[in-house]
Amino acid sequence: MPAVQETVDRVKRIDVDQYRYGFETLIESDKAPKGLSEQTVKFISEKKNEPAWMLQWRLEAYRRWLTMTEPTWARVDYPKIDFQDLYYYSAPKPKKTISSLDEIDPEILKTYEKLGIPLREVAMLEGVEPKPGEDDPNRRKIAVDAVFDSVSVATTFKAELKKAGVIFMPISEAIREHPELVQKYLGSVVPTSDNYYATLNSAVFSDGSFVYVPPGVRCPMELSTYFRINERNTGQFERTLIIADKGSYVSYLEGCTAPQRDENQLHAAVVELVAHDDAEIKYSTVQNWYPGNSEGKGGIYNFVTKRGDCRGNNSKISWTQVETGSAITWKYPSCILRGDNSRGEFYSIAISNGYQQVDSGTKMIHLGKNTTSRIISKGIAAGKSQNTYRGLVTAHRKATGARNFTACDSLLIGDKCGAHTVPYIEAKNSSATFEHEATTSKISEDVLFYCIQRGLSQEEAVGLVVNGFVKDVLQQLPMEFAVEAQKLISISLEGSVG
Amino acid sequence: MALLEVKDLQVRVEEREILHGLNLTVNEGEIHAIMGPNGSGKSTLSHVIAGKPGYEVTGGQILFRGEDLLEMSPDMRAAKGVFLAFQYPVEIPGVATMTFLRTALNAQRKARGESEYSTPDFLKKVREVSKSLNIPQDMLKRGVNVGFSGGEKKRNEVLQMALFEPSLCILDEMDSGLDIDALRVAADGVNALHSPKRAMVVITHYQRLLNYIVPDIVHVMSKGRVVKSGGKELALELEATGYAQFEDAA
Ligand SMILES: Nc1ncnc2c1ncn2[C@@H]1O[C@H](COP(=O)(O)OP(=O)(O)O)[C@@H](O)[C@H]1O
Numbered sequence: 001m002p003a004v005q006e007t008v009d010r011v012k013r014i015d016v017d018q019y020r021y022g023f024e025t026l027i028e029s030d031k032a033p034k035g036l037s038e039q040t041v042k043f044i045s046e047k048k049n050e051p052a053w054m055l056q057w058r059l060e061a062y063r064r065w066l067t068m069t070e071p072t073w074a075r076v077d078y079p080k081i082d083f084q085d086l087y088y089y090s091a092p093k094p095k096k097t098i099s100s101l102d103e104i105d106p107e108i109l110k111t112y113e114k115l116g117i118p119l120r121e122v123a124m125l126e127g128v129e130p131k132p133g134e135d136d137p138n139r140r141k142i143a144v145d146a147v148f149d150s151v152s153v154a155t156t157f158k159a160e161l162k163k164a165g166v167i168f169m170p171i172s173e174a175i176r177e178h179p180e181l182v183q184k185y186l187g188s189v190v191p192t193s194d195n196y197y198a199t200l201n202s203a204v205f206s207d208g209s210f211v212y213v214p215p216g217v218r219c220p221m222e223l224s225t226y227f228r229i230n231e232r233n234t235g236q237f238e239r240t241l242i243i244a245d246k247g248s249y250v251s252y253l254e255g256c257t258a259p260q261r262d263e264n265q266l267h268a269a270v271v272e273l274v275a276h277d278d279a280e281i282k283y284s285t286v287q288n289w290y291p292g293n294s295e296g297k298g299g300i301y302n303f304v305t306k307r308g309d310c311r312g313n314n315s316k317i318s319w320t321q322v323e324t325g326s327a328i329t330w331k332y333p334s335c336i337l338r339g340d341n342s343r344g345e346f347y348s349i350a351i352s353n354g355y356q357q358v359d360s361g362t363k364m365i366h367l368g369k370n371t372t373s374r375i376i377s378k379g380i381a382a383g384k385s386q387n388t389y390r391g392l393v394t395a396h397r398k399a400t401g402a403r404n405f406t407a408c409d410s411l412l413i414g415d416k417c418g419a420h421t422v423p424y425i426e427a428k429n430s431s432a433t434f435e436h437e438a439t440t441s442k443i444s445e446d447v448l449f450y451c452i453q454r455g456l457s458q459e460e461a462v463g464l465v466v467n468g469f470v471k472d473v474l475q476q477l478p479m480e481f482a483v484e485a486q487k488l489i490s491i492s493l494e495g496s497v498g
Numbered sequence: 499m500a501l502l503e504v505k506d507l508q509v510r511v512e513e514r515e516i517l518h519g520l521n522l523t524v525n526e527g528e529i530h531a532i533m534g535p536n537g538s539g540k541s542t543l544s545h546v547i548a549g550k551p552g553y554e555v556t557g558g559q560i561l562f563r564g565e566d567l568l569e570m571s572p573d574m575r576a577a578k579g580v581f582l583a584f585q586y587p588v589e590i591p592g593v594a595t596m597t598f599l600r601t602a603l604n605a606q607r608k609a610r611g612e613s614e615y616s617t618p619d620f621l622k623k624v625r626e627v628s629k630s631l632n633i634p635q636d637m638l639k640r641g642v643n644v645g646f647s648g649g650e651k652k653r654n655e656v657l658q659m660a661l662f663e664p665s666l667c668i669l670d671e672m673d674s675g676l677d678i679d680a681l682r683v684a685a686d687g688v689n690a691l692h693s694p695k696r697a698m699v700v701i702t703h704y705q706r707l708l709n710y711i712v713p714d715i716v717h718v719m720s721k722g723r724v725v726k727s728g729g730k731e732l733a734l735e736l737e738a739t740g741y742a743q744f745e746d747a748a
């Protein structure tokens with residue numbers, strides 16, 4: 001905790017036009033030519049020394065993508081994206097393979113330090129390799145698979161994970177080292193034909209994480225990845241695949257921040273989770289991409305497809321997200337409850353300020369018997385932003401005894417913003433029980449004044465009240481993230497009142 | 499120098515004048531009572547002193563230890579030692595009382611350029627004070643005032659008063675909604691905080707509270723002005739005669 005605290009404080013001191021994480025790193029990079037074509041796809045695949053089957057998979061996706069059109073149903077509004085005006089691959093020039101943190105480009109490490117990513121701290125606190133006899137089981141460990149631009153530059157804790165049999169590596173490496181696993185699972189939850197952005201991602205994905213937890217193994221540490229966009233006009237296409245085999249457990253943390261930009265940047269990630277019988281996956285995200293400046297210019301377009309497949313009986317997948325950044329967020333982490341008695345959870349905090357547009361929610365697809373799901377969504381809209389919760393809960397004919405509980409609460413700060421709730425519910429069998437609760441409230445002047453009378457500044461008061469409002473969701477986050485997320489929430493609402 | 503000096507204060511709310519030239523001087527160590535019928539402007543006065551938005555001061559001034567209070571942000575006033583115990587303390591769901599107390603105390607200390615309390619020191623202090631006020635520890639873990647009874651809410655206000663150690667405490671209708679036993683506990687808490695360095699301004703509609711918190715000076719407010727001041731016997735007199743005579747005088 002002190003390490004996280006310190007890095008967060010450090011991040012707070014970096015002040016570039018409101019956006020506290022806006023800075024660039026000067027390193028050479030290796031780019032694909034601008035624009036998207038079969039050539040680009042081949043370039044990416046070649047850069048990564050991919051086997052032929054992978055290139056084939058990408059090309060099929062690319063051809064499919066050419067036949068598709070951008071979806072327009074979300075409540076977001078943005079100028080048309082020129083997909084030929086983007087770069088689809090950018091990598092820091094690799095010097096050599098890395099076995100310890102010391103070998104990483106110091107510029108890159110410095111960036112991580114500025115971001116407040118406890119890579120160094122983790123290494124210092126825990127030792128890159130834990131010394132024998134010094135193993136304190138109470139100390140929580142975080143393995144950081146740092147993604148810089150499009151390539152993973154550091155992987156820590158490999159040894160300990162290896163001992164447990166857990167595979168945790170950049171997906172580009174997994175394609176070469178564990179082709180049988182990747183081929184079996186990649187695209188099995190989000191097929192290449194799924195949706196416009198997911199298909200695009202399938203064609204040009206750059207890198208991301210791969211996790212496989214073998215049967216009966218409880219992953220000995222939280223797995224964590226930090227993403228970052230650094231090249232101007234670089235589309236970011238992260239691809240993450242997590243498989244929890246029978247009776248296993250894994251908790252994965254993902255956090256992102258991005259530097260300040262003038263041009264809009266496209267981010268289209270795909271995350272696939274597979275939980276087999278009795279397995280559990282907990283996936284937590286703190287998203288803080290650059291939201292654009294005070295006039296609504298710039299900012300990241302975040303079109304993400306995240307889906308979990310509770311493939312086995314009694315399996316469980318839980319999504320927790322804290323969304324504070326991006327100019328546009330289009331994101332619906334979902335669960336397919338295929339196995340009998342499987343359970344899906346979605347805990348979300350979505351904050352919009354300035355001119356941000358958030359359209360986020362979840363889908364709970366009940367296919368198996370006695371499947372349960374729970375949705376807790378907290379939307380906070382400030383400034384001139386628009387914040388939409390969009391949710392779908394369905395029970396298939398065979399999903400007897402399916403149960404869902406949904407609670408969507410929206411908090412408005414000021415009167416120029418909007419909060420919207422769009423729930424879709426479909427029960428195809430009569431034994432399903434779906435409960436839905438929704439509230440919308442305005443932040444109370446009396447509550448703010450009470451806090452201010454006790455010595456809090458206006459901004460501290462808003463931060464405190466909002467953190468109270470989202471507490472049920474914050475509690476779902478692992479400790480390391482909860483503290484950071486709490487700070488982020490306050491920072492992202494600065495200047496929203498008064 | 500007086501602790502608080504309100505001079506010829508004129509205040510408007512939504513274009514309507516509520517206070518029409520109000521005067522009040524409070525010195526360190528004094529207990530003042532402000533009495534008056536509903537709508538006479540008692541709460542308005544307390545809000546303007548504390549800096550609540552929505553009030554327009556159109557004339558007069560408020561000095562706190564000689565400094566212009568109206569120039570200070572409300573959180574700065576709190577840090578300088580102005581405390582308002584609210585008639586209806588608000589609920590803040592999801593924010594543990596303990597967290598709130600600590601955040602507020604440290605914010606005040608920071609504003610004064612003092613160091614923040616360490617966790618053990620803070621906990622020790624909270625335990626001491628809450629014990630004397632009969633506040634169970636599990637109440638401190640609950641959301642601020644969430645599900646608190648009327649008496650608990652008022653005791654929570656007194657608890658904050660004790661923790662923050664303000665030099666001016668304004669208590670707005672502390673007795674409202676309390677039964678006799680709850681009133682006694684809260685009043686005992688307030689009396690325990692009385693010191694030669696601290697002044698209290700007790701706003702109340704009823705004389706009853708003043709049996710427990712005995713004032714040095716009693717003011718009668720009517721229609722936005724202080725129309726009479728006197729010793730504690732004035733409160734008893736009011737109890738007997740009612741406010742009608744002052745309504746005419748104002
Ligand atoms: N926010 C407000 N808007 C309009 N009128 C107000 C507001 N607050 C107080 N008033 C009016 O100001 C007068 C004094 O109110 P208040 O200070 O609450 O009196 P008291 O506390 O003595 O009962 C009343 O006539 C009341 O209606």
Ligand SMILES: [Mg+2]
Binds near residue numbers: 540541
């Ligand atoms: Mg009143």
